[in-house]
Amino acid sequence: MSDLTRRHFSALLGASFAATASPLFAPRALGQAKPKLVVIGGGPGGGTLARYVAKDSNGAVDVTLIEPQKTFTTCFFSNLYVGGFRTYQSLTHTYDAIGKSGVKLVHEMAAAIDRDKKQVVLAGGQRVPYDRLAVAPGIDLKFDSVPGYSEAAAEMMPHAWKPGAQTELLVKRLNALEDGDTIVMVAPPNPYRCPPGPYERVSMFAHVLKTKGHKKSKIVILDPKPAFSKQAVFMEGWEKHYPGMIEWQDPKVHGGIKSVDPKTGEITTDLGSYKAALANIIPAQMAGKIARDAGLADASGFCPIDPDNMKSKMDANIFIVGDACIPGDMPKSAFAANSQAKVAAMIARADLTGSRAFPARYNNTCWSLIAPDDDVKVGGAYEPGDGNIKQTSTFISKTGEAADIRKQNYKESVDWYNGIVADVFG
Numbered sequence: 001m002s003d004l005t006r007r008h009f010s011a012l013l014g015a016s017f018a019a020t021a022s023p024l025f026a027p028r029a030l031g032q033a034k035p036k037l038v039v040i041g042g043g044p045g046g047g048t049l050a051r052y053v054a055k056d057s058n059g060a061v062d063v064t065l066i067e068p069q070k071t072f073t074t075c076f077f078s079n080l081y082v083g084g085f086r087t088y089q090s091l092t093h094t095y096d097a098i099g100k101s102g103v104k105l106v107h108e109m110a111a112a113i114d115r116d117k118k119q120v121v122l123a124g125g126q127r128v129p130y131d132r133l134a135v136a137p138g139i140d141l142k143f144d145s146v147p148g149y150s151e152a153a154a155e156m157m158p159h160a161w162k163p164g165a166q167t168e169l170l171v172k173r174l175n176a177l178e179d180g181d182t183i184v185m186v187a188p189p190n191p192y193r194c195p196p197g198p199y200e201r202v203s204m205f206a207h208v209l210k211t212k213g214h215k216k217s218k219i220v221i222l223d224p225k226p227a228f229s230k231q232a233v234f235m236e237g238w239e240k241h242y243p244g245m246i247e248w249q250d251p252k253v254h255g256g257i258k259s260v261d262p263k264t265g266e267i268t269t270d271l272g273s274y275k276a277a278l279a280n281i282i283p284a285q286m287a288g289k290i291a292r293d294a295g296l297a298d299a300s301g302f303c304p305i306d307p308d309n310m311k312s313k314m315d316a317n318i319f320i321v322g323d324a325c326i327p328g329d330m331p332k333s334a335f336a337a338n339s340q341a342k343v344a345a346m347i348a349r350a351d352l353t354g355s356r357a358f359p360a361r362y363n364n365t366c367w368s369l370i371a372p373d374d375d376v377k378v379g380g381a382y383e384p385g386d387g388n389i390k391q392t393s394t395f396i397s398k399t400g401e402a403a404d405i406r407k408q409n410y411k412e413s414v415d416w417y418n419g420i421v422a423d424v425f426g
């Protein structure tokens with residue numbers, strides 16, 4: 001922990017917790033209690049890790065999951081909700097199965113990590129001691145990375161890059177559009193969660209407009225990146241299913257986003273301005289606050305990890321999995337978070353119970369639906385190399401592929417969704 005972070009933490013303790021804080025669970029008396037793993041964040045990263053350690057250690061490790069929400073709505077497949085292929089309810093899962101697998105659930109926010117004492121401080125002031133900690137808080141949005149944008153502006157110009165009310169607002173606004181209206185998406189800069197996500201979302205916008213017979217409507221993507229994930233197959237698919245409807249502008253075309261105005265819906269670039277009936281602004285991203293405040297992130301805003309074990313490079317008692325970490329060649333995805341969490345679970349169990357650990361191996365696939373039964377994918381296998389998580393093999397959908405391959409991809413993606421939510425929450 002840097003001096004600054006230590007000082008910041010001490011000040012925080014002095015201000016709010018020191019007088020009242022008491023351990024939520026009694027600290028371990030040597031030789032008696034079980035070793036303790038505490039996990040912050042119950043998404044696909046933290047949820048998988050907590051569940052796998054509890055299950056695979058047969059109760060030999062005392063596992064606590066700290067997560068303020070009582071249910072988890074997945075961002076993954078939320079684009080299919082936008083397109084009308086899924087219900088919101090089908091994306092929402094409880095923590096009951098994680099609890100039944102032996103994990104203690106604490107539905108509260110973690111406010112701070114006292115790395116010196118190896119304790120997590122809850123929002124209510126109570127302390128949870130750990131032998132190993134896993135931090136998996138996902139991302140925070142850098143609202144001010146887009147001039148004029150803010151958390152308040154997101155009520156008019158949703159990002160919908162975190163699940164919940166934002167996704168519902170986006171869908172409500174989409175369904176209220178009239179023929180001739182313009183949708184503008186401001187896409188995020190790298191690195192961000194779900195690299196193909198913005199472009200799948202645009203496909204789903206277009207599918208909804210097409211289904212409603214909106215022939216005069218346009219979708220403009222203002223991208224801060226010169227290229228994007230699966231670009232060739234997305235662009236081919238847009239031309240095939242939604243000819244003339246979607247316009248993608250790279251920075252050379254728009255020259256930079258100068259401002260967004262939530263009151264008027266106006267988005268101004270160096271080249272001109274757009275009046276958006278629906279503006280979907282997806283700002284730059286960084287690791288969740290708890291990880292940054294604990295001094296686990298570097299200047300990039302994300303958390304460096306050791307690729308052999310998913311341990312923080314700042315603190316070997318702490319694992320970082322999922323979107324908050326710097327995953328080398330892996331993208332930030334639920335698939336990746338689940339894969340990283342399984343490596344971290346194996347190592348945590350080995351650290352705490354002496355069980356055997358095997359070399360780290362990781363996998364990822366990201367599917368994207370362009371139109372009904374036209375689904376494309378990208379993925380790979382990964383292992384530690386050159387101090388990073390390195391890609392060892394890769395695959396990607398090709399342009400001109402047969403319709404049955406794309407249909408099979410869609411089926412695969414649905415099977416994957418059912419599989420991962422059963423693995424974590426089922």
Ligand SMILES: Cc1cc2nc3c(=O)[nH]c(=O)nc-3n(C[C@H](O)[C@H](O)[C@H](O)COP(=O)(O)OP(=O)(O)OC[C@H]3O[C@@H](n4cnc5c(N)ncnc54)[C@H](O)[C@@H]3O)c2cc1C
Binds near residue numbers: 069111138139336
């Ligand atoms: C539109 C969209 C589409 C996507 N599609 C796909 C897809 O098709 N496939 C795919 O693999 N991925 C997809 N993703 C990406 C995927 O959703 C994320 O990569 C994944 O959710 C990351 O998991 P995580 O566990 O790291 O973080 P999260 O899922 O964000 O979970 C973090 C959890 O930590 C909790 N938390 C945060 N701070 C604290 C704290 N201080 N104390 C306690 N708890 C805390 C939060 O409440 C949250 O429940 C998509 C994302 C988006 C936005």
